[in-house]
Ligand SMILES: Nc1ncnc2c1ncn2[C@@H]1O[C@H](COP(=O)(O)OP(=O)(O)OP(=O)(O)O)[C@@H](O)[C@H]1O
């Protein structure tokens with residue numbers, strides 16, 4: 001085998017309370033797509049951050065294009081030809097889409113000023129080549145998380161790189177965008193670029209990767225061609241459990257139909273929001289899991305936000321258990337029993353400086369205090385239960401959430417909303433970024449909550465999850481309901497056809 005373009009040997013990195021990398025060997029070859037996998041907290045992002053100069057290793061050697069290197073900053077790594085999409089979208093929300101694409105290498109005119117016209121034109125072209133049509137002069141934050149990921153991708157592949165590293169690039173992408181991404185990855189491979197690819201969606205790995213390195217608790221437990229490992233073996237290596245124990249893991253854990261009945265606990269009627277929603281109606285009965293299907297930009301997240309008071313609809317009503325709720329007010333929605341796990345967890349939820357315990361307790365506190373006194377012991381019990389069930393990897397409940405791995409931060413937020421036990425639970429991408437083991441547990445929890453009589457409205461870009469988890473799927477397109485699948489019609493095929501029949505969606 002030719003020598004690798006980028007490799008490390010004996011790499012170690014410790015954080016207080018966690019040995020994130022333990023004598024790791026890793027090698028990426030030109031023209032090869034290398035999967036890096038492992039449970040939440042296994043050390044994947046840390047390895048990437050050490051490779052790209054974000055973190056300094058405690059020990060170990062690194063070789064790049066035949067020479068010993070150590071990058072002091074991400075910019076150094078980038079200039080050397082290592083382009084990275086980090087797990088946390090590290091773009092600037094208040095700047096325009098175009099500016100984000102060209103950050104640090106803006107085209108300039110002869111006076112040294114940014115050439116905005118050229119920048120806008122080239123940004124639009126770069127995105128269009130990825131099938132994304134957006135107004136590039138808009139602020140980045142006006143885009144959904146999925147579209148933001150496509151901007152990161154456009155940025156990463158528009159520089160001249162030898163190595164492209166992608167940390168969970170597909171977590172918020174729809175099947176169609178995933179296809180585009182894979183096209184891009186194959187093109188990179190043909191150009192002889194080394195691609196390092198992190199994902200919890202195992203089927204994707206088989207489709208696009210050549211080799212795999214499995215990390216567990218900071219150690220490499222396996223490295224080699226991915227074709228030599230079947231999915232079951234891969235999961236058992238990741239989790240460190242016997243094959244027999246993991247059989248069925250990674251498949252969804254939903255039990256199927258719920259005995260939903262009675263009057264709707266949630267009724268959203270003709271929600272309208274300028275440019276976004278055009279009279280969306282949906283209801284959810286107690287004990288029912290209703291899926292919201294549709295492409296990126298079809299209005300699913302906006303529907304959830306309008307119901308939960310995070311967006312104020314221009315018209316329309318939200319009724320919970322027969323009582324109208326004041327729209328456009330999160331506190332009013334929460335008081336009525338609605339809670340929303342938002343799509344953009346980083347901007348709208350997690351408090352990195354607070355502990356795991358505090359982050360979970362934030363929402364349940366009002367319910368657990370009587371006469372102004374907080375029942376600390378009960379909070380401890382709630383926190384302990386969720387840390388255990390969702391397998392949140394933290395050194396203790398006191399650890400700051402900002403120090404957890406990406407997937408474990410997701411779990412903490414999820415725990416917060418699940419612990420609230422509202423009447424209506426709105427989940428926007430509940431298992432995004434969560435590893436196979438914990439994903440099954442989350443799905444089981446959603447099932448249990450529904451069985452307890454909660455109404456659940458779920459958005460998921462994981463089609464399998466949406467189909468198997470929902471009793472009914474309401475399909476949106478361009479901010480309007482175009483189809484509803486019930487009973488035996490809740491299948492992947494029918495969903496795809498419903499979306500296709502409504503016409504392709506090319507705009508945002
Ligand atoms: N800044 C930090 N301070 C303290 N501990 C940290 C820090 N960053 C990471 N860790 C710890 O290092 C370990 C590895 O984390 P890492 O983010 O590399 O995991 P990961 O494999 O990327 O997981 P995920 O799939 O959830 O993204 C975890 O135990 C995490 O808590």
Ligand SMILES: [Mg+2]
Nearest residue numbers: 045087405406
């Ligand atoms: Mg990570």
